[in-house]
Amino acid sequence: xxxxxxxxxxxxxxxxxxxxxxxxxxxxxxxxxxxxxxxxxxxxxxxxxxxxxxxxxxxxxxxxxxxxxxxxxxxxxxxxxxxxxxxxxxxxxxxxxxxxxxxxxxxxxxxxxxxxxxxxxxxxxxxxxxxxxxxxxxxxxxxxxxxxxxxxxxxxxxxxxxxxxxxxxxxxxxxxxxxxxxxxxxxxxxxxxxxxxxxxxxxxxxxxxxxxxxxxxxxxxxxxxxxxxxxxxxxxxxxxxxxxxxxxxxxxxxxxxxxxxxxxxxxxxxxxxxxxxxxxxxxxxxxxxxxxxxxxxxxxxxxxxxxxxxxxxxxxxxxxxxxxxxxxxxxxxxxxxxxxxxxxxxxxxxxxxxxxxxxxxxxxxxxxx
Numbered sequence: 001x002x003x004x005x006x007x008x009x010x011x012x013x014x015x016x017x018x019x020x021x022x023x024x025x026x027x028x029x030x031x032x033x034x035x036x037x038x039x040x041x042x043x044x045x046x047x048x049x050x051x052x053x054x055x056x057x058x059x060x061x062x063x064x065x066x067x068x069x070x071x072x073x074x075x076x077x078x079x080x081x082x083x084x085x086x087x088x089x090x091x092x093x094x095x096x097x098x099x100x101x102x103x104x105x106x107x108x109x110x111x112x113x114x115x116x117x118x119x120x121x122x123x124x125x126x127x128x129x130x131x132x133x134x135x136x137x138x139x140x141x142x143x144x145x146x147x148x149x150x151x152x153x154x155x156x157x158x159x160x161x162x163x164x165x166x167x168x169x170x171x172x173x174x175x176x177x178x179x180x181x182x183x184x185x186x187x188x189x190x191x192x193x194x195x196x197x198x199x200x201x202x203x204x205x206x207x208x209x210x211x212x213x214x215x216x217x218x219x220x221x222x223x224x225x226x227x228x229x230x231x232x233x234x235x236x237x238x239x240x241x242x243x244x245x246x247x248x249x250x251x252x253x254x255x256x257x258x259x260x261x262x263x264x265x266x267x268x269x270x271x272x273x274x275x276x277x278x279x280x281x282x283x284x285x286x287x288x289x290x291x292x293x294x295x296x297x298x299x300x301x302x303x304x305x306x307x308x309x310x311x312x313x314x315x316x317x318x319x320x321x322x323x324x325x326x327x328x329x330x331x332x333x334x335x336x337x338x339x340x341x342x343x344x345x346x347x348x349x350x351x352x353x354x355x356x357x358x359x360x361x362x363x364x365x366x367x368x369x
Contacts, residue, residue, distance in 0.1 A: 061192045064205055070188035072319060077167030080144055082151050084159035086241045089187045090334055096209040097183040098130045101174045103137045104150035108196050109178040113154055115199045119206065120158045127210050130158040135169045137177065184209045238284045238333035249283065256355045257283055257335035265300025268356025277363035286332035288312050288359065289352065297351055302359065304352040305344045315340065328352060
């Protein structure tokens with residue numbers, strides 16, 4: 001065997017050895033990857049199970065959040081409304097709401113518009129409301145006429161509200177354009193996605209939420225005013241825009257009754273009142289509490305052990321400020337009145353702790369209008 005043939009043989013043997021080593025390494029990597037993927041999946045499943053068992057609000061993105069774990073959505077900030085009268089999440093109760101954080105100068109935002117417009121056209125009459133929250137990226141995008149022109153040029157028909165001070169952006173914890181947040185009929189956040197895409201998943205979630213009945217979406221504690229309001233004629237309900245309420249109310253009334261604020265203890269007109277009559281809603285005149293049910297709770301707010309009827313008030317679960325309470329609202333106009341607690345006197349054991357500014361006393365009035 002000459003030197004040239006010997007060199008070829010050595011090179012061929014080396015190539016075989018190196019190829020075999022490479023294949024062995026690749027197989028080992030695939031086995032390790034499978035093990036790592038399985039371990040990662042197990043850890044993720046355990047983490048998700050632990051998260052689900054914790055009972056804390058679930059704020060993950062690109063995940064369909066269960067009703068039990070879904071956090072309540074924040075209210076819309078002040079802004080100029082286009083394509084609709086000003087509205088609130090309270091007014092949208094019973095409808096699925098898709099909140100789209102966008103700005104007309106964002107290329108990615110414009111790419112999502114065909115899907116949003118299609119969803120609006122297809123599901124609006126089935127119970128979906130899309131609200132475009134326009135959070136500007138530049139000073140030019142803050143001009144209302146520029147926004148108005150863009151909305152018209154882009155063919156947007158659903159409601160749009162400006163968010164020039166980014167109040168709504170911050171309240172929802174938004175980090176980038178575009179961001180889609182989908183709320184269920186009770187105003188809870190069930191899905192969040194940042195960026196383009198996930199269109200099919202978003203539509204499937206909208207379909208699921210539209211199919212959810214009010215009973216199915218309420219938790220055991222989340223008793224809305226449906227049962228309490230069965231005797232209230234829907235034609236008698238008072239429904240107004242927040243701007244209309246603001247024009248009719250004092251600043252303190254609006255803060256308490258429409259923004260769910262609380263007056264300072266021991267400052268209200270009716271805290272220590274001993275006068276007889278019927279306490280009605282100061283916003284709409286709906287009879288709420290008889291003075292016969294009033295008692296001195298020592299809390300600094302007028303307190304009652306029962307409403308004049310089950311049809312007078314509605315109740316909602318309130319999880320603001322890191323605690324769970326039962327909010328009381330007027331069944332006729334949905335204005336915030338106060339809260340009810342289970343530490344009252346006999347015969348009910350309940351304490352309806354109300355804000356004086358939400359009440360008006362009609363002295364020596366039976367409550368029958």
